[in-house]
Amino acid sequence: MINKALMNVILKDTRAFYDREIKDVELVNQGYYGLIFLVSFDDAFSCVAKVYKGFGHAKNEYEHLGLLLGKGLFHSPKPYYLSLKEKNDYKDILYMEYIHEAEPVELAALEQCNKDEMAKRIVDNIFCYQQNFKVEQGNWGCVYNDFVHDLYNRLLLRDDNELKEVANKYLAFTKESVFNTNEVLLHGDYNTLNLLVDKNGELHMIDPLGFTYGDKFIDIAQLLKKTCLEDSIIKILKKKDILDDKGLTLVAIYQFWDEIYHYLRTNRIDSELIKRIKF
Ligand SMILES: Nc1ncnc2c1ncn2[C@@H]1O[C@H](COP(=O)(O)OP(=O)(O)OP(=O)(O)O)[C@@H](O)[C@H]1O
Numbered sequence: 001m002i003n004k005a006l007m008n009v010i011l012k013d014t015r016a017f018y019d020r021e022i023k024d025v026e027l028v029n030q031g032y033y034g035l036i037f038l039v040s041f042d043d044a045f046s047c048v049a050k051v052y053k054g055f056g057h058a059k060n061e062y063e064h065l066g067l068l069l070g071k072g073l074f075h076s077p078k079p080y081y082l083s084l085k086e087k088n089d090y091k092d093i094l095y096m097e098y099i100h101e102a103e104p105v106e107l108a109a110l111e112q113c114n115k116d117e118m119a120k121r122i123v124d125n126i127f128c129y130q131q132n133f134k135v136e137q138g139n140w141g142c143v144y145n146d147f148v149h150d151l152y153n154r155l156l157l158r159d160d161n162e163l164k165e166v167a168n169k170y171l172a173f174t175k176e177s178v179f180n181t182n183e184v185l186l187h188g189d190y191n192t193l194n195l196l197v198d199k200n201g202e203l204h205m206i207d208p209l210g211f212t213y214g215d216k217f218i219d220i221a222q223l224l225k226k227t228c229l230e231d232s233i234i235k236i237l238k239k240k241d242i243l244d245d246k247g248l249t250l251v252a253i254y255q256f257w258d259e260i261y262h263y264l265r266t267n268r269i270d271s272e273l274i275k276r277i278k279f
Pocket residue numbers: 028029030031032033034035036048050077096097098099100102103104193194206207
């Protein structure tokens with residue numbers, strides 16, 4: 001049962017961007033950061049209303065989806081409308097295209113040959129959208145090190161001493177290893193839960209997050225964090241000479257700080273990952 005306050009906001013918002021009667025609003029999924037509602041109308045049109053639990057991310061996702069649109073080999077949902085709490089007095093809500101009958105690649109039952117093929121498509125897609133560069137190249141080394149310092153300072157306020165010790169080492173490690181580099185278009189949360197496969201086998205990338213432009217290894221690190229396709233992806237990246245020692249170091253650094261970023265937002269941590277990349 002959808003609550004009345006939310007229903008009122010959805011009615012008002014959809015009138016603003018699609019002046020039709022709503023047939024149904026249904027909660028179809030729940031992530032860490034948002035509730036995903038499917039809004040259907042009297043004609044065949046439907047859309048997703050992503051209702052954010054926290055603030056500030058809806059606008060980023062709206063803009064980031066706009067940047068990715070048409071840039072990759074995979075489809076990404078068209079962002080339709082942004083409704084912010086400051087105006088609707090309820091929650092930040094992003095309306096976007098609904099991807100029909102699709103499930104996350106991570107949950108799809110794949111045989112080994114399909115895994116290799118899927119991994120190849122997923123890596124090819126990265127190289128496609130990453131051909132887009134930031135117009136004015138910035139200062140990636142500084143930007144990333146500043147981002148890490150901020151995370152580190154916030155982590156210091158927490159109780160977990162063991163994690164703080166690992167973070168302390170990673171802080172030095174980051175300073176030694178992350179320098180200016182070509183800043184390419186990123187997805188930012190490119191993992192196999194955010195890649196959907198539909199019933200025709202088409203792939204879609206949803207839920208971009210974090211950096212919009214930056215080091216290409218950001219998305220590679222994200223992809224390798226936890227995936228049923230790990231072996232196939234590593235095989236492909238090694239063949240392309242991308243995962244040399246320098247690449248592997250950057251992957252560990254980006255994975256570590258990404259985990260801290262999520263830990264500070266959700267209080268959840270993947271202890272297995274931290275153990276695996278602890279050095
Ligand atoms: N545009 C969409 N079309 C179809 N399904 C979607 C769409 N957006 C989200 N979903 C479904 O809802 C699930 C959660 O969405 P999403 O990944 O955006 O949530 P989140 O809360 O931001 O993040 P997290 O994945 O970190 O929990 C997705 O795995 C997908 O199954």
